[in-house]
Amino acid sequence: MTETAEAHSPTGSVRVLLAEDQGMMRGALALLLGLEPDIEVVAQVARGDEILAAALDSAPDVALLDIELPGRSGLDAAAELRARCPGCRVLILTTFGRPGYLRRAMEAGARGFLVKDGPVEELARAVRRVLRGETVVDPALAAAALSAGPSPLTRREADVLTAGADGSTVADIAHALHLSESTVRNYLSAAIGKTGTRNRTEALREARSQGWL
């Protein structure tokens, strides 16, 4: 007995949940997938914190999740789905092929990782492959993710870095995180050192591009 048979709804049509914040993108993808004879979009959400409820409600076979969503990260939602909605396979669909994103997606139990570049046809193909139990990942990206290793930043270092992303001063960050200014400077210095950069702005860029935040 194949995995496909288990996962399929009896009608033979793949039930897909779509989570994507940009309205036009969401609508376009939904319409597109809906055109495929064997695919049916049963739920659409624009926020990360609406994913779980929608999934429990509509029991999709595949959840197509953007990562950067308002309310809750698609990666967090993926982990949640894994626990609360085991029949549902997660396929991550993201703008950025950051090594750290891929790593975290896999750790969260995602079955596939797709970048928003590349042709649209890949989307339906990936949905079907994931449903068949295959794992869908760009090999080059996978290699990069493996070779890069996990994030060298500690939880607090990442916190401080993101808290300063908007141009906040050391004092601002210290206040926001209930830390002393000395501590903030120490974390920032550590983050700068670990990223091999020269200041917090560069450190932030590097950490972001690696998917460490």
Next chain:
Amino acid sequence: MTETAEAHSPTGSVRVLLAEDQGMMRGALALLLGLEPDIEVVAQVARGDEILAAALDSAPDVALLDIELPGRSGLDAAAELRARCPGCRVLILTTFGRPGYLRRAMEAGARGFLVKDGPVEELARAVRRVLRGETVVDPALAAAALSAGPSPLTRREADVLTAGADGSTVADIAHALHLSESTVRNYLSAAIGKTGTRNRTEALREARSQGWL
């Protein structure tokens, strides 16, 4: 005689050029527009510097342009099309409804300005309205753009700000722009003052959110 008749190709089908860097988005929109019986996508490009050539080649009625494109800004391309391809109406399609973007789009001769939020149906509707000679702009956004006034930053202030966006030091910027470090600091200070912010990072954020860069 209506404007529509002038602009239309004889077949009665609207010829559309699509410029959008994200592959999946581009493909999805092209497919979608292609589904409309009266619309035909005659050219697709992923870079800003390919727009003009493609337009001259395919003579579209409407050019659907993203703003943030590699190679050349969609806004610059719009101004170019206005001069070299007068029969072609420009419809800007962008992620961010920044007041300054709208202002510059209109100054560049765009006939419409659409944000990527909002439903997909708006897209085909906007294409048709632009072709009929109407101007398509979200009224709330238009009001914001008008009330905000034009950018207070001079060309050089904007240059220096963007050159420092990646965390470059004063010395880096000075070298990149062939300026003295003192001059760079003066421009930076001016930009910080005009944006009412406390440092270059905040100034950059503010200038970006206003569409001044």
Next chain:
DNA sequence: GCACGACCGTGACATTTGTCCTGCCCAGGA
């Protein structure tokens, strides 16, 4: 001609940022 503003530069100065070293507490592993 003159005022104005954009452009470019200098130098001095105060503040912020980044580095390094020290110390303490606590949890988990060898």
Next chain:
DNA sequence: TCCTGGGCAGGACAAATGTCACGGTCGTGC
């Protein structure tokens, strides 16, 4: 048990950043 690593904090110091006052050159417009 000791050792290590994370979290937190203080202090001293050098470097980068931001401010200000000043001077000069252009072009545009009144």
